[in-house]
Amino acid sequence: MTDKVFPMTAEGKVKLEEELENLKLVKRPEVIERIKIARSYGDLSENSEYESAKDEQSVVETRIKQIEEMLKFAQVVDASTVSADEVSVGKKVTFTELGEDDPEEYIIVGSAESDPLAGKISNESPIAQSLLGKKEGQTVTITTPGGSFDVLINKVEVVQ
Template sequence: MITEKKFPMTVAGKQKLEEELEFLKTVKRKEIVERIKIARSYGDLSENSEYDSAKEDQGFLEGKISTLESMIRNSVIITEDELNTDEVRLGKTVTFKELPNGDEETYTIVGSAEANPIEGLISNDSPIAKALIGRRKDDEVKITTPGGEMLVVILKIK
């Protein structure tokens, strides 16, 4: 039997996924069904681009719903015990500075299901998170990214 991938996440992250799933099932699904119904009324389906587009969107939506259901079903909630430590871990927010004189950057390390780098949420599978996990305040860490290597010092962990 194949074991499904586990998705570590915070309680808030799981709640956000559940809300998105509910929206897709109750609102978006109905919108697409209505679009299909209207497109069918135009007649010949073999030359009906509106129908084809709506059916394509329906397939994409159902795939997204299936993915979210799997992520929620296989979620592993990060507990407070795991957060009560002074080392970098999943669920922690880390501030570091690139050496010798770079700017400070702050990221929260989350599971891949919650990752959103624009909002400062990076996946625990990312090169930055992998290099930082297990380290402590004042540690100097070499991070290898697709853009090259950088040396950082951890300033704060919360």
């Protein structure tokens, strides 16, 4: 990872801290115990339990390093310090594609908190990149790998 800034909401930072604590205090000891048990079975060259536990250990340790890096360079964004009608990290934006009737609604979060299925999109996504800094009532062209389309920003609000 690079020495980049990881913008995130206060809620997102707390969730990462909780995940890190769970990985260190629960998952890591569980995996270490699985490795110990698998070792007791003898020949490690044909021991699938051992291989599986070592693979899981690698995943857990990688995730711990990843979260530690994100938290080290976390920048908690306070959306309430940005103009109320301006799109920023930590705000919910509702927009309608021109020519369509159904509005779309997304919460813009840092990449560490992104969860598109829950309506949370990364500030680095093409949609968020096009919307950031824009204001309620503006028409914006969103450019994605699948093409471009114009939207009208209907509403911008701070997420509580």
